[in-house]
Amino acid sequence: MPTHPLYDAVAIGCGPSNLSLAALATELPGLRLAVLEQDPAMRWHPGLMLPDARLQVSPWKDLVSLVSPTNPHSFLNFLVSGGRVHRFLVSSREAVSRKEFEQYYAWAAERVGTVHFGQAVRSVERVAEEFRVHTDDSTWRARNLVLGTGRPPRVPVQARPFLGPDVFHAHDYLKAPRRTQGARVLVAGGGQSAAEVVHHLLTAPGALPAGLVWATGRTGLPPLDDSPFSNDWYTPGAVRHFHRAGPKHRARLLEALTYTSDGISEELLAGIYRRLYELDYLEDTAFHHAVLPGHRLDQLGRAAPGYEAVLGGPEPGGERLAAVDTVILATGYAEEPPAFLAPLLDELPRHDDGTFRVRADFRLDTDTGPGGVWVQNAARHSHGLADPNLSLSAWRSAVILNSLGGREVFRTDGFDTTFTFGPDGSTPPALREPTPPTLAEGTFLP
Ligand SMILES: Cc1cc2nc3c(=O)[nH]c(=O)nc-3n(C[C@H](O)[C@H](O)[C@H](O)COP(=O)(O)OP(=O)(O)OC[C@H]3O[C@@H](n4cnc5c(N)ncnc54)[C@H](O)[C@@H]3O)c2cc1C
Known part of the structure; x- marks a missing residue:
């Protein structure tokens, strides 16, 4: 070799x-x-x-x-x-x-x-x-x-024994012909990939399921936050700020800013919403669907035919059962x-x-x-x-x-942001340099 x-x-x-x-x-x-x-x-x-x-x-x-x-x-x-x-x-x-x-x-x-x-x-x-x-x-x-x-790709442990042509991660969606037309399909996940797959199922020639269950553990299907100040978090200064932060602050930031990267583009959401309306009211199809916010794939088992999925709800006792032929796991990475x-x-x-x-x-x-x-x-x-x-x-x-x-070939610092991330050693003119607290006259340290 x-x-x-x-x-x-x-x-x-x-x-x-x-x-x-x-x-x-x-x-x-x-x-x-x-x-x-x-x-x-x-x-x-x-x-x-x-x-x-x-x-x-x-x-x-x-x-x-x-x-x-x-x-x-x-x-x-x-x-x-x-x-x-x-x-x-x-x-x-x-x-x-x-x-x-x-x-x-x-x-x-x-x-x-x-x-x-x-x-x-x-x-x-x-x-x-x-x-x-x-x-x-x-x-x-x-x-x-x-x-x-x-x-x-992150595959929930309960789905791993069934991975194959009918149970697969969204990352593999186009890698093989899929049984979706006229089938009962479960899409698990509420991010951009889940939405892209659902849109494809609803619009691509020869893809429309007979029944679609779309379950997301999120409270709904939130859009991507692409607003100007949110995008300031995607700058070198923000990365430096994040790296300096303590573990609790980092966890809070990751949570609070989730939809600046993991939300669904609004155009896609609008397209899916419109298509579901057309299928429900304007077209003569036997298609039916359930979009379940706050529901995660808790269990998966074989049924005859297909699979039975237990979708755990936001409250105890709120689970739903779905009998499906195909399971698409848009469950992230x-x-x-x-x-x-x-x-x-x-x-x-x-x-x-x-x-x-x-x-x-x-x-x-x-x-x-x-x-x-x-x-x-x-x-x-x-x-x-x-x-x-x-x-x-x-x-x-x-x-x-x-x-x-070991040398600065590329400029990687000094890119401006609108947010003032800090403290990183530079204080903008609008702010005062931190100074040690001054003691009022007549105050004595214990
Ligand atoms: C469908 C999709 C769309 C996305 N769209 C966007 C977007 O529009 N904007 C955005 O900002 N982000 C987007 N992202 C997020 C991110 O930007 C991409 O995932 C991007 O591809 C990450 O690049 P990467 O090089 O780190 O990893 P990858 O693109 O995953 O590349 C890793 C490479 O490593 C190779 N590899 C793996 N193991 C081995 C091995 N053992 N030996 C040799 N090679 C190996 C793989 O074959 C692959 O080519 C998207 C992600 C996905 C999944």
Whole structure:
């Protein structure tokens, strides 16, 4: 099995996060980087690449632009190079299609020259002063690692024994033909993916179920909070603020700001609402549905035919039973270390709940060994809601490259926000520097 020469860094996984790293790294010609991707080609969540799926962020939040707007791997350069920029501007005023961003990613992956496809990493070990990264057909040697394998789909434990063609995570929705037309379908989950799947079931040719149960543990189907001040939380200053905060404050922020990232886009909600109205009152179909807020999938068992689901309600005794043929689990994504890290896991610093201890520069907080391990999209608990999002992927890659190289190649600080996040050492003119409390005359300390 071939062993590659020593790289300065091997980045594992080539989603938008590590592709951004690779794109920015083209500005560091001395850096020997290899990016290993298990898939044979650049894909972006293919199981959910629904025909009308839209990007939930501005296309300026591409691989490079927010830290290095002159880097040639920008979305704008993709549009100009392909000769489509003028038509794009006319046709994509509202939102950019996810398909188009996938095309952009594939274009960039080919150009950067450091991405190696078909390299599924099976294990990583430390040998003397370097890491050895083993794939099925070779071993890659690295001084440093950057982990960017994304977050695995979260499958509720009660559904795991039944996973297969009729019980599956939404992440795999389009990966196989699904039995939905004329069937009884349960969609569990109340986020954007659940809504996209429901919209597809209701509108795509040959997909309409006979019965749809849509159960969400949330109090309803809240929209994405895309308002201006909410978006200030998706800035470098907010990430720094979050990282400095104590654990209780962080937990409060994650809870309070959930719908700035995990809500459903309003356009999609309106489309689903309208379609249900049409099906109920305007079209002659036998379709029936139940949308259940505050109900989680508590139990799943086989029935003849299909499955029986117990959907626990918001109050004791409020559960509902659903007899279904197909179960779609839009139950989100987990934050857990990838299996290939098993040989290294004991030496990697983690919190009690298993999440990594990550420094402000996305390096794992460990002093063992000479090389470092940096993480992309594995630090929501310590760096905030923007971590799994595209908003700051270019900025985070720039922070990592600065840290890896030990010098400030990219500007990563000093970006203004409207919120004053603090305390970070700078006090805006509207505020007073904190001073120690002064004692009134005649007051004596005990
Ligand atoms: C359907 C969907 C749509 C989204 N849309 C948006 C959006 O519009 N805006 C936004 O801000 N965020 C969005 N997100 C959230 C987030 O931006 C994306 O999940 C983004 O893809 C995260 O990028 P990533 O590179 O960290 O992880 P991923 O995109 O998950 O990429 C990880 C890569 O690692 C590879 N990999 C995994 N294991 C191995 C291994 N052992 N060896 C080698 N390779 C491996 C995978 O094949 C994959 O290519 C969306 C998420 C989903 C699921």
